[in-house]
Amino acid sequence: MEEIKKYTGRIMVPALFILLILPILASTVLKEGGFPVLLGIYLFVVLALAWCLGAIYDDKRRTISLLQDSEGRYRIFSKYSKELINSFNEVIFQTDHKGKWLYLNPAWKSMSGATVNESLGLHFSKHMDNASYQDVLKAFAESFHQGNKYFRVDIKLRDGKKGSSWVEAFVKLIYDETGKFIGTAGILSEINERKHAEEELVNLNEHLAITSSKLSTAAQLAAGIAHEVRNPMTAILGFVKLIKDGGADKQEYYDIIFSEINRIEQVLNELLLLSKPSGAVFLEKDLKKSCNHVVTLLETNAVLNNIQIQKNYDAEPIFMRFDENQIKQVLINIIKNSIESMPNGGNIFLSIYEKNGEVFVSILDEGEGIPENSLQKVGEPFFTTKSSGTGLGLSVCFKIIEKHGGKVFITSELKKGTKIVCVFPAVQENERNGSEKEEKVGAKEGQENK
Structure with missing residues (x-):
């Protein structure tokens, strides 16, 4: 049946032509009394033409059928594709x-x-x-x-x-x-979950970096701290022996002993700051006072390396809101790096001043300097120019400075030294109320730090 449908046009069109010319053909035959040759030729040509027209019809009909099938399949495909795309979460x-x-x-x-x-x-x-x-x-x-x-x-x-x-x-x-x-x-x-996981990983790495930096700093300060503690202990031991032997002025001995004990307590308190939890507690304080504590802590270590720390600032207080533990950590790391950059000794110049509502802390050393191609990488995690360094110390410092609303500027020249300037927002006189104002970052952490 399907085969017959293929030839529908080639059957129907010639048949239609025959039906149309049959009356004319019969009339001519009756009139002529026979079948003229020219009429036969004409009839053959007409039927051949009808056959060709039928073939064209069949071909067009098949093409239309294929297009209709294709359109139907396309509509089905388009429908399901649209439904599929609309069901995507992406x-x-x-x-x-x-x-x-x-x-x-x-x-x-x-x-x-x-x-x-x-x-x-x-x-x-x-x-x-x-x-x-x-x-x-x-x-x-x-x-x-x-x-x-x-x-x-x-x-x-x-x-x-x-x-x-x-x-x-x-x-x-x-x-x-x-x-x-x-x-x-x-x-x-x-990718919210992935980004949150990445942020947690960054925070974890930052916490580990801070811990690692503190441990590294504590280890490097051990020699200086031991020296600071040993001297008072030697003095205390000597005066205790004098008291035991019946020395004349025991009250004077007691005063000296208590003075040396206080000196030991100060050194130990500075060391304990390095081991405190990292929860930030911002207080309005005198920055110069905190810097003096850091210099006291590092001075012995510097002297052991034939280095002098020069304080180029007066006693007039400069107030800013900061976490003392973290800012001391920054100063310790920067000054410690300066000490390590001067194997042959030299000077470190520490300056603090206020200008246009900002506090400037400048640390200038006479060390080896930093190569120009490495200067832009300073502060990146795990980048270091030291053979035994972790590359975490300054990275942690820069993060702390950023959290305090500060900026860092570094200039360096090989064989001449490096200058690091930290800029922080100052606390204006009209913003102070005469007492330390506390702003705790993380209530739970702040309570634990107490």
């Missing part, structure tokens, strides 16, 4: 060459908090923070100039109805047949 997108959204699937609303209709036609940068936008531009430029058709980049969507959200974008660059760039298409996948 966002499927397309943009034009200017970066404006052309297509977004329904998952966009749950990811960004904005509806598809209100987003279409907008530039993609409207939905992300500036840092992410710069990252996208950088990744796009690299892919475009290198001839790559794909790139990946992490994006932080702007705060919307849902709040901020981290997504990973897989982007394909689209070109027309002439090689002209016409837009992009790709997928956005939510």
Whole structure:
């Protein structure tokens, strides 16, 4: 039956022609009294033409049938494809060459908090923070100039109805047949859990870095501390023997003994600051006083290395709000690095001054200096110019300075020395109330530190 359908046109069209010309043919035969030759030729040509027209009809009919089948399959495929795309948790997108959204699937609303209709036609940068936008531009430029058709980049969507959200974008660059760039298409996948895990890992590494830095600092200060404790202990032992032997002025001996005990207590208190928990407690204090404590702690270690720490500031207090433990940690690390950079001895100049509402702490040494190609890397985790260093000390210091709203500036010259300037916001006179104001970061940690 199917085979017969293939020849429907070639059967029906000639038959139709025969039916149409049959009356004419019969009339001619009766009139002529026979079948003329020319009529036979005419009839053959007409039937051949009818056959060809029927063949064309059959071919067109088959083509239409195939197109109808293809359209049906396409509609089914399109329907299921649309349902599949709409069921994705990932966002499927397309943009034009200017970066404006052309297509977004329904998952966009749950990811960004904005509806598809209100987003279409907008530039993609409207939905992300500036840092992410710069990252996208950088990744796009690299892919475009290198001839790559794909790139990946992490994006932080702007705060919307849902709040901020981290997504990973897989982007394909689209070109027309002439090689002209016409837009992009790709997928956005939510990566909030991954980003939170990365942040926790960074915080953990930072905590470990602080702990490691403190332990390293404590170990390097051990020689100086031992010297600071041994001298008072020797004096105490001597005066106790004098008292035991019946010395005349026992009260004077007692005063000296208590003085030496207080000296030991001061050194031990400075050491204990290094082992306290890292929860920050911001107090309004005199920065110079804290710097004096650090100098006292490091002075013996410096003298053992033939180094003098010069304090280029007066006794007039300079107030700022800071965590004393953390700022001392910063000063200890920087001055300790200066000591280590001067194997042949020298001077360290410590300056503190206030200018235009800011407090400047300057540490200048006469050490070996830092190579220019390494200067930009100073403060990066695990970067160090020392053979035995961990590269964590200054990284921790810079983080602490940043948390105090400060900035760091470093200049250095080989064989001449290095200068590090820390700049902090000062506490203005009209902001002080005559007492130390406490601002605890983390109530639980602050209570534990008490």
